[in-house]
Amino acid sequence: MSRAEGGSRLLRSELSLVFGRRRNITLLVGLATVPLLLGIVLFVTQDSALAGQGPGFVGRVTGNGLFLVVSSLVMCLPFLLPLTIGIASGDAIAGEAQAGTLRYLLAVPVSRTRVLVVKAVAALAFAGAAVAAIALMALLSGAVLFGLDDVTLLSGSTVPLGEGVLRIAGVAVYVGLSLTGLVAVGLFFSTLTEVPVGAMAATVVVAIVSAVLDTLPQLAAIHPGLLTHHWLDFAEFLRLEVDWGVLGEGLAVQGAWVAIFASLAWSRFTTADVTS
Amino acid sequence: MTPPAVRSAGLTKRFRSGQVAVDGIELEVPRGSVYGFLGPNGSGKTTTIRMLLGLVRPTAGRAWLLEEPMPEGGGSVLPRVGVLVEGPAFHPYLTGRANLARLDAADATADPRTTRRRSDAALERVGLAAAAAKPFRQYSLGMKQRLGLAAALLRPRDLLVLDEPTNGLDPQGTREVRHLIRELADAGTTVLVSSHLLAEIDQVCSHIGIMSQGKLLVQDERLALTERGEPTLVVRTAVDHVGTATEVLTALGLGAPVVDGPEVTASLGSVAPETATAALVGAGVPVVGLEARRPSLEQLFVTLTGEGFDVAR
Numbered sequence: 203m204s205r206a207e208g209g210s211r212l213l214r215s216e217l218s219l220v221f222g223r224r225r226n227i228t229l230l231v232g233l234a235t236v237p238l239l240l241g242i243v244l245f246v247t248q249d250s251a252l253a254g255q256g257p258g259f260v261g262r263v264t265g266n267g268l269f270l271v272v273s274s275l276v277m278c279l280p281f282l283l284p285l286t287i288g289i290a291s292g293d294a295i296a297g298e299a300q301a302g303t304l305r306y307l308l309a310v311p312v313s314r315t316r317v318l319v320v321k322a323v324a325a326l327a328f329a330g331a332a333v334a335a336i337a338l339m340a341l342l343s344g345a346v347l348f349g350l351d352d353v354t355l356l357s358g359s360t361v362p363l364g365e366g367v368l369r370i371a372g373v374a375v376y377v378g379l380s381l382t383g384l385v386a387v388g389l390f391f392s393t394l395t396e397v398p399v400g401a402m403a404a405t406v407v408v409a410i411v412s413a414v415l416d417t418l419p420q421l422a423a424i425h426p427g428l429l430t431h432h433w434l435d436f437a438e439f440l441r442l443e444v445d446w447g448v449l450g451e452g453l454a455v456q457g458a459w460v461a462i463f464a465s466l467a468w469s470r471f472t473t474a475d476v477t478s
Numbered sequence: 479m480t481p482p483a484v485r486s487a488g489l490t491k492r493f494r495s496g497q498v499a500v501d502g503i504e505l506e507v508p509r510g511s512v513y514g515f516l517g518p519n520g521s522g523k524t525t526t527i528r529m530l531l532g533l534v535r536p537t538a539g540r541a542w543l544l545e546e547p548m549p550e551g552g553g554s555v556l557p558r559v560g561v562l563v564e565g566p567a568f569h570p571y572l573t574g575r576a577n578l579a580r581l582d583a584a585d586a587t588a589d590p591r592t593t594r595r596r597s598d599a600a601l602e603r604v605g606l607a608a609a610a611a612k613p614f615r616q617y618s619l620g621m622k623q624r625l626g627l628a629a630a631l632l633r634p635r636d637l638l639v640l641d642e643p644t645n646g647l648d649p650q651g652t653r654e655v656r657h658l659i660r661e662l663a664d665a666g667t668t669v670l671v672s673s674h675l676l677a678e679i680d681q682v683c684s685h686i687g688i689m690s691q692g693k694l695l696v697q698d699e700r701l702a703l704t705e706r707g708e709p710t711l712v713v714r715t716a717v718d719h720v721g722t723a724t725e726v727l728t729a730l731g732l733g734a735p736v737v738d739g740p741e742v743t744a745s746l747g748s749v750a751p752e753t754a755t756a757a758l759v760g761a762g763v764p765v766v767g768l769e770a771r772r773p774s775l776e777q778l779f780v781t782l783t784g785e786g787f788d789v790a791r
């Protein structure tokens with residue numbers, strides 16, 4: 203039996219562990235209720251004086267349910283998604299270390315690189331699932347509450363529903379990819395400790411600190427490299443001419459964070475003493 | 479002579495705290511042996527085992543498992559090694575069986591078609607079949623320990639490294655583990671078993687290594703070890719005959735007689751126990767009981783270290 207098959211067996215086991223865990227399921231369900239609640243609030247207040255108010259794309263939701271996807275993602279980006287990423291990636295290695303299962307996994311044996319890769323893929327899958335849970339629930343709630351319509355872009359021009367759905371899917375994919383850097387950061391923290399909560403908290407703090415630094419004009423020079431700086435660039439998908447350069451830059455920054463923190467995680471984890 | 483199943487040369491671990499947990503030990507576990515790795519709490523047994531398995535990096539020295547250097551050879555040799563390190567550890571929300579399946583899934587060399595059969599057989603073997611579908615979280619201490627053993631037995635192994643396998647088990651469970659070790663050894667598996675309870679595994683071991691404060695004080699065949707100590711003779715008689723008995727024994731050349739109620743204990747030296755028996759009976763001492771004793775491992779340990787079997791630091 204080949205190594206690759208063996209690897210995918212472990213990955214399947216890991217995925218069923220991550221997605222079978224009650225805490226994680228609760229987290230996904232919790233995230234999915236955000237668009238539902240947002241949709242209901244907007245639906246109830248759409249005839250009132252508050253109609254059309256609110257941050258981001260909220261004002262457009264009552265006209266076209268498709269915008270509930272964008273609004274929900276905007277709502278979840280500052281805290282709920284980083285929290286989700288923190289929990290999934292911070293737990294990856296530290297959780298096994300705390301439970302003591304790490305030493306048994308390594309004694310099976312599984313190479314440390316493989317443990318790290320499998321853990322990273324599972325954490326990324328969970329991040330993807332989190333974004334998908336928000337986006338799909340938003341799409342469903344938006345369609346039911348407000349109906350779906352041709353999409354009016356930022357410039358005011360309109361594209362047909364089919365293309366609109368594609369553009370919104372692009373938004374969701376970009377948001378998902380924007381989280382990869384934070385996954386790598388969380389994975390690195392997870393190799394440093396046997397206390398998963400510590401790694402989770404540190405990961406969330408990184409996202410929040412990055413967002414705070416991003417608001418300080420004195421630090422404008424470092425803004426383009428910040429983990430969260432390009433998170434809202436998904437708005438490109440809502441322009442008539444999508445500027446792929448802007449999107450590419452955002453993804454390149456994430457790629458750099460991933461490269462740096464994945465390397466740190468790898469060099470730390472492959473040399474650390476497992477005394478848990 | 480076949481090469482040893484486990485070997486180390488100058489194996490040393492100094493933790494970042496500065497503590498030298500293992501201090502240049504030369505372990506040699508012969509193929510087919512049951513090696514009792516004994517030592518008080520904190521003497522470095524678990525740290526040694528972690529280094530043997532590649533979990534902890536030695537500060538100095540080398541180690542080999544089934545002739546493969548560790549940790550480099552771990553990928554090829556560890557599938558042949560069943561381990562229990564510092565107590566069992568499993569995912570609390572998975573059942574016993576699902577936990578075994580998880581470990582088996584991690585093993586790239588295991589055949590997934592036989593996972594169920596092998597894990598059921600392992601659970602059966604450790605007497606856990608009835609609790610196979612219970613979440614690990616609900617297991618009792620002894621059940622957890624048994625699941626740990628089942629994981630070590632998930633595949634046929636050439637070597638078992640069991641750190642404190644009887645920890646948390648009831649007397650019946652302890653007996654079962656001894657029996658299991660005996661059975662596995664009889665089938666040709668080498669067993670390295672650690673314990674801080676000397677008496678608990680003493681009886682199944684063919685070889686013994688004794689750790690104290692990071693050093694391997696002695697290692698040898700168990701019989702050779704116990705023969706190192708002075709044998710003693712314990713004579714039980716009537717209380718009013720202990721005086722005569724003492725005189726007879728002293729005349730024969732037995733040393734340091736100690737009287738305790740109706741018992742006289744003296745070191746045998748080179749005197750055969752049967753000679754002493756004949757002399758006692760000849761002198762009219764009513765012998766109620768007579769026993770030639772080898773020192774226990776515990777006594778041996780005390781003579782080796784000059785200390786009790788307690789945590790040293």
Ligand SMILES: Nc1ncnc2c1ncn2[C@@H]1O[C@H](COP(=O)(O)OP(=O)(O)OP(=O)(O)O)[C@@H](O)[C@H]1O
Nearest residue numbers: 477493495497499518519520521522523524525674
């Ligand atoms: N991660 C660590 N950092 C620093 N010191 C450690 C670490 N792990 C163990 N030690 C120390 O190393 C020594 C040996 O510990 P070890 O766990 O190997 O003992 P042991 O013989 O297995 O004891 P026990 O019978 O209690 O299981 C102890 O003094 C312990 O305090």
Ligand SMILES: [Mg+2]
Nearest residue numbers: 523524564641
């Ligand atoms: Mg120990």
